[in-house]
Amino acid sequence: MTVEVIVNNLGVRYGEHHALQHIDFKLSGPKIYGLLGRNGAGKTSLLSILSSFRSQTEGMLTINGEEPFENAKVMSLVNFIYSKDYKEESENAKNLLKDVERYRANFDRDYADTLLKKFNLPVNKPLKKFSKGMQSAFDVVAGLASRAPITIFDEAYQGMDAPTREIFYREVLEDQAHHPRIIILSTHLVSEMDYLFDEVLILHEGKLLLQEEYESFITKGASITGETDEVDDFVRGLELKQLSVQQLGGTKSVMVFGELSEAKQKEAQQRGLEMGPVSLQDLFIHLTGEDV
Structure with a gap:
């Protein structure tokens, strides 16, 4: 039915x-x-x-x-x-x-x-x-x-x-x-x-x-990790929502949400930055955080 x-x-x-x-x-x-x-x-x-x-x-x-x-x-x-x-x-x-x-x-x-x-x-x-x-x-x-x-x-x-x-x-x-x-x-x-x-x-x-749709949603989240200056410079040029920032020594990781173009993904690779997926739970936690 x-x-x-x-x-x-x-x-x-x-x-x-x-x-x-x-x-x-x-x-x-x-x-x-x-x-x-x-x-x-x-x-x-x-x-x-x-x-x-x-x-x-x-x-x-x-x-x-x-x-x-x-x-x-x-x-x-x-x-x-x-x-x-x-x-x-x-x-x-x-x-x-x-x-x-x-x-x-x-x-x-x-x-x-x-x-x-x-x-x-x-x-x-x-x-x-x-x-x-x-x-x-x-x-x-x-x-x-x-x-x-x-x-x-x-x-x-x-x-x-x-x-x-x-x-x-x-x-x-x-x-x-x-x-x-x-x-x-x-x-x-x-x-x-x-x-x-x-x-x-x-x-x-x-x-x-x-x-x-679940599959579409989770592809919009990404973690960008690398040397602090490189990450800051790369993220500064993105018109995406930043969900969280973590730093350990000279390494920084930023979680972003939104559509990341192929050109930007290629640029991140050229800069030596590591891009990783973000789980639904992490997206949910940060999208419904106190700063939303």
Whole structure:
């Protein structure tokens, strides 16, 4: 099923606080979107609107041309997986998945059973007796097996150990290959999850800083390292944003962001400067730093 999300001048206020301001973007086609932002950037507010948990204060968000809030047809297209409190949940995993299946038209019970085994989850044990990591794994099972046209994982890995997170990442990629849809991964584990993303959205202080294809985005970052005078002279002629500067003795390294022409790359080589890539995590950290 083809699904399109259009966000136009979206805003959310809590009293006098603007959680989101003038947000514009579009999600279309089956992709894995990485939603990044520091604490308080507005990620949860945005996802809550997309998931029909609340409505916006201003602007518009539509899914296939319709607003999702209190719209049962649209709400059924979205599955929002977030950290839940199961301390009072006496039902077991098997029965809870039956409840999920009842409301998810694309739910694949065989796949859910396969995932329960991969995550080594006891099907007849009450969820309140699961560890936090096991509860998160159960949420992931419900999200992946739902195969909702828009599947959102908001910090879904909480409590999972590294091997369990790796199973989650592998299943996201494999199931997306066979059952493509819009998947949104909201995360702070940028360096661990960046290879999953087709496209990146960064929120900063309630505004959309950028939306760009992952591969295109990371090619815009570069570190330039060499003798201090050579680096200073080279960088002085660039109309690019400087993200960070490090110096050790007579060696200096400058991180820049923007399009670096082939001529400039050749010039750097001729000057004996070393140019290196910059990770998504480093770009995210510096683009959302205090000087932004």
